[in-house]
Amino acid sequence: MKKRVLLQVAAVALMGGCIASAVHAEDTIKIGLVLPMTGPFASTGRQIDAAVKLYLAQYGDKVAGKRVEVLLKDDAGVADTTRRLAQELVVNDKVAVLAGFGLTPLAFATAPIATQSKTPMVVMAAATSSITERSPFIVRSGFTLPQVTLGVAEWAAKNKIKKVVTLVSDYGPGIDAEKTFKERMLLNGGQVLAELRVPVANPDFAPFLQRVRDAQPEAVFVFVPSGVGSAFMKQFAERGLDKAGIRLLATGDVVDDDILNNMGDVALGVISSHHYSAAHPSALNKKFVEAFGKANNGMRPNFMGVGGYDGMHVIVEGLKASKGAGGEALLNAMKGQIFESPRGQVLIDAQTRDVVQDVYIRKVERVNGQLWNVEFDALKAVKDPGKSK
Ligand code: PHB
Numbered sequence: 161m162k163k164r165v166l167l168q169v170a171a172v173a174l175m176g177g178c179i180a181s182a183v184h185a186e187d188t189i190k191i192g193l194v195l196p197m198t199g200p201f202a203s204t205g206r207q208i209d210a211a212v213k214l215y216l217a218q219y220g221d222k223v224a225g226k227r228v229e230v231l232l233k234d235d236a237g238v239a240d241t242t243r244r245l246a247q248e249l250v251v252n253d254k255v256a257v258l259a260g261f262g263l264t265p266l267a268f269a270t271a272p273i274a275t276q277s278k279t280p281m282v283v284m285a286a287a288t289s290s291i292t293e294r295s296p297f298i299v300r301s302g303f304t305l306p307q308v309t310l311g312v313a314e315w316a317a318k319n320k321i322k323k324v325v326t327l328v329s330d331y332g333p334g335i336d337a338e339k340t341f342k343e344r345m346l347l348n349g350g351q352v353l354a355e356l357r358v359p360v361a362n363p364d365f366a367p368f369l370q371r372v373r374d375a376q377p378e379a380v381f382v383f384v385p386s387g388v389g390s391a392f393m394k395q396f397a398e399r400g401l402d403k404a405g406i407r408l409l410a411t412g413d414v415v416d417d418d419i420l421n422n423m424g425d426v427a428l429g430v431i432s433s434h435h436y437s438a439a440h441p442s443a444l445n446k447k448f449v450e451a452f453g454k455a456n457n458g459m460r461p462n463f464m465g466v467g468g469y470d471g472m473h474v475i476v477e478g479l480k481a482s483k484g485a486g487g488e489a490l491l492n493a494m495k496g497q498i499f500e501s502p503r504g505q506v507l508i509d510a511q512t513r514d515v516v517q518d519v520y521i522r523k524v525e526r527v528n529g530q531l532w533n534v535e536f537d538a539l540k541a542v543k544d545p546g547k548s549k
Pocket residue numbers: 262263264265285286287288332333384385386413
């Protein structure tokens with residue numbers, strides 16, 4: 161008799177446990193956030209993680225009566241790891257959406273998983289044009305290299321710069337930047353004297369900078385991924401290229417707000433184009449920069465942080481519209497969203513699932529003792545020009 165009662169108690173307890181966990185699962189919407197939190201590109205992970213946390217702190221983590229739960233995984237910037245983590249998040253954790261993706265190869269590696277499992281995948285950082293064509297489930301909240309390169313290429317033409325050398329990291333985004341800059345240059349009657357590609361990991365810029373010097377261009381156009389700009393600028397100064405009268409033109413990745421302030425005088429006057437500067441003079445951006453700094457020991461948000469912040473906006477607004485459902489309902493609710501971001505107005509193009517945004521021309525200036533990318537001109541509502549035609 162005693163034994164039977166005990167068994168009944170155990171069974172009830174077990175059932176209770178099951179119900180509790182089922183209720184718990186129903187009550188949460190999971191976002192699988194895969195980022196390089198360690199390794200050479202950890203600054204991208206740190207920025208996006210901080211931005212995602214800030215978004216939820218500011219706007220709340222309740223959507224459609226459920227709690228949004230972010231599962232953060234570190235892929236250390238290794239594509240095989242990204243793929244494995246994404247697979248686990250989809251199969252085991254049943255996430256409604258995958259997000260993050262700090263580098264192009266990491267986004268490429270995950271695209272087939274998004275397609276097969278019909279899981280929306282929000283690319284917050286990786287910026288090779290073709291990423292969105294790898295899966296119909298990909299939505300991008302960051303930018304593309306052709307999109308931002310256009311601005312500085314046009315600036316060069318307007319300022320009568322005719323002879324340039326290009327120097328880019330030798331992978332997707334670098335090749336996109338090189339191609340866009342060259343096409344624009346030639347279209348505007350300029351000349352590209354040399355096209356240099358440097359290794360992505362731990363590059364030694366010295367031999368490439370020597371080749372730039374030897375070619376005697378009026379300017380060198382540079383793309384390196386976020387975080388690498390400091391090493392580049394240091395060697396640029398050490399080789400005396402700034403003193404040799406060779407102008408540095410870049411995408412904003414090189415003079416990234418996360419590291420700009422520590423670059424010193426060599427960065428002064430650098431012209432770049434990009435979709436985000438922490439100095440963007442809007443009320444919303446001022447609020448964003450202040451809150452981001454407050455929550456993160458004074459850290460300045462960079463374009464990766466903004467890609468993460470806006471990616472969360474796209475997901476949360478999408479979930480509101482889909483009433484908390486993931487899959488195709490969420491994907492459809494993310495398409496066509498239009499909103500004010502700290503960078504300015506942003507549209508998620510319903511056809512391409514890529515981001516349409518203003519691209520600013522900026523100059524590094526010292527303001528109140530700190531270095532900033534000060535915006536002085538803009539191309540309005542730029543669509544990615546890099547899609548295969
Ligand atoms: C990329 O790998 O797509 C990437 C990474 C960092 C950047 C830009 C592009 O700053």
